[in-house]
Amino acid sequence: MNTNSAEILREKGISPSVQRVAIYDYLMTHFTHPTVDEIFKDLSPSIPTLSKTTIYNTLTLFLEHGLIDSFTTDDNTAHYDGNVQSHAHFQCSQCGEIYDIPMPKTEAPQLEGFEINGMKVFYYGICEKCRKKEI
Ligand SMILES: [Zn+2]
Numbered sequence: 001m002n003t004n005s006a007e008i009l010r011e012k013g014i015s016p017s018v019q020r021v022a023i024y025d026y027l028m029t030h031f032t033h034p035t036v037d038e039i040f041k042d043l044s045p046s047i048p049t050l051s052k053t054t055i056y057n058t059l060t061l062f063l064e065h066g067l068i069d070s071f072t073t074d075d076n077t078a079h080y081d082g083n084v085q086s087h088a089h090f091q092c093s094q095c096g097e098i099y100d101i102p103m104p105k106t107e108a109p110q111l112e113g114f115e116i117n118g119m120k121v122f123y124y125g126i127c128e129k130c131r132k133k134e135i
């Protein structure tokens with residue numbers, strides 16, 4: 001168990017159970033925007049008691065505390081992101097991989113009476129790896 005992750009959870013008032021720490025550790029070491037199914041597939045061999053419901057509930061708890069971020073792709077799959085710094089995403093239409101890319105500088109629009117709390121930027125195309133395969 002990574003004591004550092006346990007400490008971060010404790011600071012947020014989250015009781016650091018073995019499962020919660022494992023899920024948090026996973027997201028802090030896999031910046032691949034995993035889904036619940038992917039996290040389950042990778043963690044369940046070492047934590048046999050882990051269920052998809054536990055993963056989902058834990059991720060929801062982390063989201064509420066701002067520890068992680070999440071987004072949904074066009075196929076309605078929820079992806080989870082351990083990188084909470086402002087950044088944009090690029091999804092490759094061939095391999096499906098979702099990359100972190102720097103957020104382009106944009107002015108927030110001035111909307112009378114509205115309060116803007118965030119924005120998500122998503123680019124689509126073909127990644128470098130897939131383009132190299134084509135040549
Ligand atoms: Zn690709």
Ligand SMILES: [Zn+2]
Pocket residue numbers: 033081083087088089099100
């Ligand atoms: Zn990301």
